[in-house]
Amino acid sequence: MSDREPVVVDGKRVLGVVPGTPPGGERKVLDEQEPVMVWPHLLVRHGVAALVVLVVVLLLALFFNAPLREIANPMDTPNPEKAPWYFAALQELLAHFHPMVAGVLVPTGIIIGLVALPYIDRNPRLSPRFRKVAVATFTVFMVVWIVLTLIGFMFRGPNWGWVWPWQDWYGEL
């Protein structure tokens, strides 16, 4: 919250000490670290979160129809041929590198890297401030992947050539 040294009272950090009684009467300061019952405190929140997600899905389904193109035809490859968006980054890589690199090494490398992450990063600190290397590496990876996904999804048209999404739209869901 602030850059100042934390105020410590009774061995606990507090935000500050103000004299007098607050206008709404004595207010209980909630202890962040205090264990509280999951029912109802967490379950109610999860219930609300679940409802929000469901409402989003039900509304999306009300307003947007799932796509259905022409029946599959082995004699005719559509142009452009688009992978689903979550593989768009891979498809973009496939247009530039040997398929063994883009189609096998990169995905395998990513999965192995993710699995190994907690065993490589043994730094016990939690705050990003004290985990600069890990946070920077992960962020770079995420940004590269998101940019590649967006390029493959929105900026590629016939024969995998470059298009501007506001001129021609070829994204497929």
Add this chain to the structure above:
Amino acid sequence: MKVMERVRESTVGRSIWRAPDRATERDRAAGHWANFFLHIYPVKMRRKEMTFRYTWFLGVASVVLFGSLVVSGIYLMFFYVPSPASAYGNIQNIQTQVAFGQYMRNVHRWSAHLMVLVVAAHMARVFYRGSYKSPKEFNWVIGVILLVLTLLLSFTGYLLPWDQLAYWAVTVGASMAGFVPLLGETIKGILIGGDTVGSATLLRFYVLHVAVLPTAVVILITIHLWRWRKDAMLDTGADDE
């Protein structure tokens, strides 16, 4: 509320809900332990771990989306036969003839896309929170497997409408497997069950999509949540915020 209490207190009610009255915290904890669905949750957690800020509830959102996929998916299964001769027509039929068919198809499709997005976001949140650190390393690993399974579920489902999008995306995807050193052609053959994407491929993807992968996901989600529950109070506590 009154009615519910009367039911709970009846002989039948007591045989279903074993917990005593929920007056004290101790009673409530006992009730928590005695309930199959609640027992995947810890009884107590630190207040700060329950806030939106801590998890953005993305894990929960993933579970909810998976649930929505199971429900809408079962609905669709009643109207779909996985064969190149019928698949496409079945989908058209679902959209035009079946009551709420188009709507269910939409729910299934958008839940699937959202699930990929939400699971990936959940992973990112867990990373930035540092929640993969000891002793939670292995739960992170299970999470990575769940991410891969989520992608595979989406991808196998993508073929089922048997339209142009589906056919060629899977042709390209399966060819990628062909470049795995040594085993490539074998893996590709096992995936598509022939020399091009065809009826064998559709059947294989269908079985994976409605039976094998969902079962694997359910088992892994269960383990994932069970470990989360066991580790809930092990938080490193007074660490840097």
Add this chain to the structure above:
Amino acid sequence: MSEEIERREFLKKGWMAGAGLIGVAGIWTTWDVLQPGESAGFGGEVRTIPEEAVPQDGVVAVPAARAYLTSIDGEVVAVSETCPHLGCRVPWCESSGQFECPCHGSIFNRKGEAREGPTPRGMSRYPVQIIDGLVIVNTGEPEEGEPMGTAETIDEPKRGPSCAEGSH
């Protein structure tokens, strides 16, 4: 005493071997069951069109053989329509006189030799026989195309605009 331990060891090894055996049997049968089946027609010799119908400066598609036929220096060549990159069907572009794959933009000349794009090699070719003036394509024995970067053996540069708008 020692006999007791030996027996215990023996039993342990025994049931582990048994479990291992069942496991191997399970994996082996699964593997076997999942092997791809034969597909009818394709994969053997396919009778196509008369030799005179094969063009000199373009190509003709013969769907039953999943191939294109073209005549190069008076000889019929059968080029597989499947992209050696990732398996899309490669259409022939009349205006540029080359094969242009829509999926990731690989380009091949009339003989199927790799010109540009991410493909690691040229399009496969099938052995061809002419029997009674009819072109027979042996789809069971594809010959892989030469790796990307091999010099082209026919001198047919791109002859006009390519079929992709806005391509690189």
